[in-house]
Amino acid sequence: MNGAPKNTPAHARTQVLRDQRTDIERVQDDLSSLLASAGYDDAARFAIRLAMEEALVNAFRHGNRGEAGREVTLEWRISAELAEFIVQDQGEGFDPGAVPDPTLDENLEIPSGRGIMLMRAYMHEVEYLPPGNRIRLRYMRAGRASA
């Protein structure tokens, strides 16, 4: 076997999540197994799990406003080099620039607003797509020494 080109996705899927906790846990467990089998180490899996937790919870909680019956769609593809995720909620979108920097001294004691910064810290690319209810997260395995 000559094998597939190096950047061919090993796994790709689109999933619809309806129950916030049950579906997130199921997806996280599935992704963790797939990432491990694709060679992602513990630090990479920790980073991706944390970022995906924030992205999916934000989609349910803020995007869909916690309303029953609303769905979150997750598209992902995982290869040996790249793990890419797109999370879409059924909300109207928002401006991530409106979230104050939680690391400023004056904001340290505000208990909310850290999800986006954690996603940005742990993933290589985080991009909100118009109209703001879709977020794309990328983790590039090559070139990332640690989370």
Place this chain on the structure above:
Amino acid sequence: MASENSRLRITEKDGITRVDFIDRDILDEANIRQIGSELLRLVDSKPALKMLLCFRNVEHLSSAALGTLITLHSSVKKKSGQLRMSDIRPQIFEVFVITKLNKLFTIDETAEHAMTRFSA
């Protein structure tokens, strides 16, 4: 002090209330709310509480959990208590560093060390 289905193990020694998290993952919002309520009840239970939060079991936490810790910190401070944290795994500690909460919280390497560091 803790209810039967508590997600916390609470022990008292030398005037210090030690709280261990039972869960490996502190992610679920309902669990986080429960943990937050239990911790705040503890803070209200005695004046100038000395509380040690031990993270030995914790492998994952979310920004919602960080929010609960910040609320707890403010509550302890308001009541002139002391809050220390210990046994935080390197991966979790990095989350504290990234969010700069390591500047807000008092963190010790081990519970044993933390127990000796409370002011009289």
